[in-house]
Amino acid sequence: MLRAGIVGLPNVGKSTLFNALVANAKADAANFPFCTIEPNVGVVAVPDERLDVLAKISSSDQIVPTRVEFVDIAGLVKGASKGEGLGNQFLANIREVDAIVHVVRCFENEDIIHVSGSIDPVRDIEVINLELALADLAQVDRRIDRVRKQARSSKEAQVELEILEKLIVDLNEGKPVRQMGFTEEEMNAIATLGLLTSKPIIYATNVSEDDLATGNQWVEQVKQIAAQENAQVVVVSAQVEAELIELPQAERGEFLESLGVEEGGLKSLIRATYELLGLRTYFTTGPKETRAWTIQSGMVAPQAAGVIHTDFERGFIRAETVAYKDLVATGAMNAAKEKGLVRSEGKEYVVQEGDVMLFRFNV
Ligand SMILES: Nc1nc2c(ncn2[C@@H]2O[C@H](COP(=O)(O)OP(=O)(O)O)[C@@H](O)[C@H]2O)c(=O)[nH]1
Numbered sequence: 001m002l003r004a005g006i007v008g009l010p011n012v013g014k015s016t017l018f019n020a021l022v023a024n025a026k027a028d029a030a031n032f033p034f035c036t037i038e039p040n041v042g043v044v045a046v047p048d049e050r051l052d053v054l055a056k057i058s059s060s061d062q063i064v065p066t067r068v069e070f071v072d073i074a075g076l077v078k079g080a081s082k083g084e085g086l087g088n089q090f091l092a093n094i095r096e097v098d099a100i101v102h103v104v105r106c107f108e109n110e111d112i113i114h115v116s117g118s119i120d121p122v123r124d125i126e127v128i129n130l131e132l133a134l135a136d137l138a139q140v141d142r143r144i145d146r147v148r149k150q151a152r153s154s155k156e157a158q159v160e161l162e163i164l165e166k167l168i169v170d171l172n173e174g175k176p177v178r179q180m181g182f183t184e185e186e187m188n189a190i191a192t193l194g195l196l197t198s199k200p201i202i203y204a205t206n207v208s209e210d211d212l213a214t215g216n217q218w219v220e221q222v223k224q225i226a227a228q229e230n231a232q233v234v235v236v237s238a239q240v241e242a243e244l245i246e247l248p249q250a251e252r253g254e255f256l257e258s259l260g261v262e263e264g265g266l267k268s269l270i271r272a273t274y275e276l277l278g279l280r281t282y283f284t285t286g287p288k289e290t291r292a293w294t295i296q297s298g299m300v301a302p303q304a305a306g307v308i309h310t311d312f313e314r315g316f317i318r319a320e321t322v323a324y325k326d327l328v329a330t331g332a333m334n335a336a337k338e339k340g341l342v343r344s345e346g347k348e349y350v351v352q353e354g355d356v357m358l359f360r361f362n363v
Pocket residue numbers: 008009010011012013014015016017107108109112206207208209237238239240
């Protein structure tokens with residue numbers, strides 16, 4: 001399962017946002033066992049309107065969305081890479097995630113102390129990014145001596161050494177790995193290092209409820225930074241999300257409307273996190289359930305089947321598949337078949353975004 005780590009300075013709203021994510025997941029859990037694995041790890045459904053449409057076509061008893069795991073990572077402060085705050089414990093946590101959600105405080109509130117005294121997302125982002133870069137630098141330093149020795153006799157080690165030397169120069173300037181212009185091959189050579197600044201990132205700007213519809217000058221500043229880094233920005237209000245949970249379902253729409261928005265930003269955040277990693281969704285649908293499955297882009301049919309069960313991959317024969325939009329346009333599986341829109345595909349078929357799949361397999 002995809003894992004995203006929530007990072008940011010203290011008091012920016014990380015835990016508020018995390019709790020809202022988990023509370024919403026629990027509320028949605030009527031037909032699926034969502035859970036909090038650990039106090040700071042939560043499993044969240046990826047919202048997808050196509051599921052409702054398919055469930056209607058198939059008269060499915062239940063809908064099962066695909067999921068993302070969020071981890072509330074505390075302890076990132078200035079000096080974390082040198083052991084301040086929770087230091088190394090924090091760094092171990094974050095090395096295991098696939099993507100980073102960086103929460104940036106873009107709301108003013110005199111009652112809630114800002115660790116650096118004022119609202120300044122540009123400075124805050126620099127602080128965090130520098131800590132991450134320094135942690136990566138320490139990681140590279142630990143590795144380079146050994147590679148230097150190996151490089152005397154190994155061509156492969158020579159290649160790695162060159163990359164590590166470039167990493168040291170750029171990380172020293174606080175530059176994240178994802179901005180260093182490495183080729184895929186070069187990235188593979190250093191993949192085992194688990195460098196934090198090589199992970200894809202989303203900036204979640206946490207704004208006050210009054211700014212949710214319009215954004216504010218701080219959000220604009222974050223957008224500028226993100227544009228340079230090729231990163232995404234989502235506007236959320238952790239406060240609004242926390243209040244929404246407390247309201248009865250019937251009153252939520254009105255509350256959001258009074259703020260001039262359709263939602264508090266949580267859904268966009270989940271969706272953006274999912275898309276950040278180039279993940280694809282395919283569906284299975286029938287009277288029992290309509291379900292979304294996550295695959296990496298480029299996966300062939302047997303691999304996609306293997307996401308459901310390893311037996312499906314091992315015993316794969318063929319897949320019957322129809323594009324989501326073709327099925328919706330015809331309104332029923334039989335109608336789609338009559339029109340020749342349901343194809344029979346073999347082992348080489350690359351599963352496409354939104355494919356509705358039925359696998360034939362030997363047990
Ligand atoms: N006004 C306002 N307060 C917020 C918002 N998000 C979080 N807070 C408050 O800020 C304080 C710190 O939030 P918390 O989520 O614990 O921050 P963390 O240290 O990043 O985990 C809490 O008192 C929250 O209620 C927000 O969007 N607006």
